[in-house]
Amino acid sequence: MNLLLLIIIFTAVGGLLSVLAAAVFLLLPDRHRAAVLPHGISFAIGALLTVAFYGLIPEAFAKVGAEQFQTLSATILAGILGFFVLEKLLIWRHCHSGSCEAHGDEEAHHAHEAHDHSHNHGHGAKSAGALIILGDSIHNFVDGILIAAAFLTDVQLGIVSSLAVAAHEIPQEVGDFAILLESGYSKSKALFYNILASLSTVFGGVLAYYSLEDLHDSLPYFLALAASSFIYIAVADLIPSLHKKTDMKASLEQIALIAAGVLVIGYLHSVVHHFEAAG
Template structure:
């Protein structure tokens, strides 16, 4: 199976799986399911970043200091980008963007209240289309470095996309869209992953020296999303039983990434 085929297959599968699973979760409005997925996604993201993507980037770059500086720059960059999103969408201390960024379960209850007449739905979709496009860039860069790394990176991205898509689905419902419209908009937005992957594949054919930097940014993205956007939501449930469950699911996420990396061998 060629690298291009892997990129196309994982991008399409990831988009379809994440949106479909998110729709099922949303239609059942099981906040506990989304919370469990968020804990698992944290482990998957951190496992992919520290066990696969970052080590590969360090190996390819041959300059550890430059690569760690790239990761540091990436974390700062994602912080600034998230601030821009919050400044654009939020005019009060509490808003749907805050809820979405810090855990989809907070949006579950909000979606059952009054519609906002489309105030936030389409803006969220525009932002997520760009986010999906960037995911495609990261997946393609990982596959072009190593097929095993690409598979692990795709798994981690799909894992964190499911609770995010659930939040997006609920925001669209809260904006007055039907369930069918919300599903189609989310699916179209997620397909930008394929566009990002294809664009990166054809653009990087003669620019392999950029791949280590992209892998460094991919690591920064995973670390930032896990530590800044997802973990704070878990602290809203400080009970001992909830904490044990969260730690267990984070460990499961890390273990699954480690297992996936062990199962898939490097291409010859």
């Protein structure tokens, strides 16, 4: 299949379908949604870390000589620190627009288990909604670039990367929906703006396809940045939310679902590789 078409399809999977899945998820009764969401977060952690350490990082190092290993490692480190700074700036901007409660901690933005507080629907809340849409658009655009970079390196890597993006985007989109609804947006408007923001994933992928093909030597560094993004999201934003539950049953469920994310992505990686080799 044409590589550009694959990029368009799988950036849509990572963006648009995650929005629709989140919209369907919001139709569940509150108690069911609260029970299911942490399981999705646990699975996403395993998926993201597996793609980063099993796919992206080994592929990046395989494409450079030993003399570039230190530079590539520094890129991963710089990426993780850079994503921390970017998220800190976004939180700071939310606080200075009077909407700290809408984005006050990791759960409000990524784990999203605290949607039942009451929010002010005035100027501050509307500003929070607008910032969520803008931030989500930028985030999705970057995801599109990273997915395209993975596809330009190896088709199987592109497929598992897009699936990992979808795995962590669904719980994030659920949270974005909740913030928009609590900011005074109707359900139809919240869905419309989230779909609009998700299209930036496809735009980022198409743009990267036409530009990164001419920057072949830079691809390992884009893969390193993709890995640092996945590692940061999993370790800094998702894992802390799991520590809110400390009982043995919940802990064992978390471990089992993280392991399931690892096994599913690892299995998909090997299946796609097998079909690629056979073709």
